[in-house]
Amino acid sequence: MSKVNTQMIDEERAKFLRYLTKAGRRVSHGREIVFDQVMRAHGHFTAEELARGCLEKKLKVSRPTVYRVLYDLLEAGVIRETAFGDKHRHFEHVYDEKPHHHAQCIRCHRFIEFPDRKEDEVYHPYLEKQGFKILGHEMHFYGVCRKCQDKEGL
Amino acid sequence: MSKVNTQMIDEERAKFLRYLTKAGRRVSHGREIVFDQVMRAHGHFTAEELARGCLEKKLKVSRPTVYRVLYDLLEAGVIRETAFGDKHRHFEHVYDEKPHHHAQCIRCHRFIEFPDRKEDEVYHPYLEKQGFKILGHEMHFYGVCRKCQDKEGL
DNA sequence: TTCCTAAATGATACACTATCTCATATGTCA
DNA sequence: TGACATATGAGATAGTGTATCATTTAGGAA
Ligand SMILES: [Zn+2]
Ligand SMILES: [Zn+2]
Ligand SMILES: [Zn+2]
Ligand SMILES: [Zn+2]
Numbered sequence: 001m002s003k004v005n006t007q008m009i010d011e012e013r014a015k016f017l018r019y020l021t022k023a024g025r026r027v028s029h030g031r032e033i034v035f036d037q038v039m040r041a042h043g044h045f046t047a048e049e050l051a052r053g054c055l056e057k058k059l060k061v062s063r064p065t066v067y068r069v070l071y072d073l074l075e076a077g078v079i080r081e082t083a084f085g086d087k088h089r090h091f092e093h094v095y096d097e098k099p100h101h102h103a104q105c106i107r108c109h110r111f112i113e114f115p116d117r118k119e120d121e122v123y124h125p126y127l128e129k130q131g132f133k134i135l136g137h138e139m140h141f142y143g144v145c146r147k148c149q150d151k152e153g154l
Numbered sequence: 155m156s157k158v159n160t161q162m163i164d165e166e167r168a169k170f171l172r173y174l175t176k177a178g179r180r181v182s183h184g185r186e187i188v189f190d191q192v193m194r195a196h197g198h199f200t201a202e203e204l205a206r207g208c209l210e211k212k213l214k215v216s217r218p219t220v221y222r223v224l225y226d227l228l229e230a231g232v233i234r235e236t237a238f239g240d241k242h243r244h245f246e247h248v249y250d251e252k253p254h255h256h257a258q259c260i261r262c263h264r265f266i267e268f269p270d271r272k273e274d275e276v277y278h279p280y281l282e283k284q285g286f287k288i289l290g291h292e293m294h295f296y297g298v299c300r301k302c303q304d305k306e307g308l
Numbered sequence: 309t310t311c312c313t314a315a316a317t318g319a320t321a322c323a324c325t326a327t328c329t330c331a332t333a334t335g336t337c338a
Numbered sequence: 339t340g341a342c343a344t345a346t347g348a349g350a351t352a353g354t355g356t357a358t359c360a361t362t363t364a365g366g367a368a
């Protein structure tokens with residue numbers, strides 16, 4: 001773990017605590033466990049993956065609580081939800097991830113990731129004119145990956 | 155129903171038949187029913203909504219078949235999947251809806267829609283080089299809408 | 309510290325979406 | 339028409355996420 005990473009995690013933790021305090025909510029056992037697991041997660045993860053991980057590690061937290069805390073973290077701005085359009089809810093932390101986009105195979109659901117390009121900014125003027133404060137964006141391609149094409153002889 | 159609409163549906167049907175023929179698949183009863191229902195749908199719809207509709211109308215098609223045909227239509231390019239990040243799979247037909255993207259407010263979850271721009275194609279070469287067969291894409295912006303900014307004094 | 313109260317939690321059941329299996333039906337082509 | 343591959347339906351099943359509610363716990367007051 002690099003120093004930068006640790007420092008960023010502390011900042012995220014502070015952000016989370018600030019949010020909880022401001023909202024009159026408690027710094028509970030479950031929230032600390034889930035926050036910790038989220039920070040250890042690499043790349044994107046689904047609620048279910050995180051919940052399963054907690055259960056497998058025998059952490060003292062239940063599945064409903066994992067889901068509840070994920071929504072807390074979402075509101076606190078610690079994680080964001082990526083809109084993949086499949087039946088799972090995907091999240092990733094906000095710190096330490098370079099902006100990137102996703103292409104997902106509709107057959108096997110695997111992802112290809114690719115860095116974002118500034119051409120995306122072509123949409124900014126329109127949104128700003130509407131008074132929309134842009135926090136981020138994601139491009140999502142869907143299609144069929146090479147493997148699945150080979151498999152199905154398309 | 156306008157004449158243009160009817161004509162476009164015929165074109166979509168032709169596209170679907172072309173796809174089926176080319177892929178060595180059959181023009182079956184179920185595929186015709188589901189195609190018809192999809193063309194009657196307005197705006198975005200989920201697989202389950204369409205399936206439920208078919209069952210309620212007592213059409214001679216089962217739920218698994220509705221799902222199967224939706225994937226056919228997706229690959230044929232008759233419908234596209236929109237990535238809303240909730241737990242349902244959303245679709246919309248390609249004809250008569252201009253390709254558009256969404257900006258969603260993280261506070262109130264409302265959408266702003268805006269037309270897509272060909273600058274998005276900057277990502278095509280990279281994906282094609284990987285053998286990824288692109289069926290569609292969506293840009294998803296997230297941020298805070300004007301109303302919510304006013305409300306929260308951001 | 310101890311007590312009090314509201315918030316948080318866990319166990320469990322549940323709702324819902326989507327998919328799998330496999331026996332049967334159906335369309336294509338010879 | 340007969341043969342064969344594809345498509346389908348019924349039902350079971352997997353998987354994700356939520357509701358309920360009795361119990362526990364955090365955090366402030368005394
Ligand atoms: Zn990612
Ligand atoms: Zn694939
Ligand atoms: Zn808003
Ligand atoms: Zn739309």
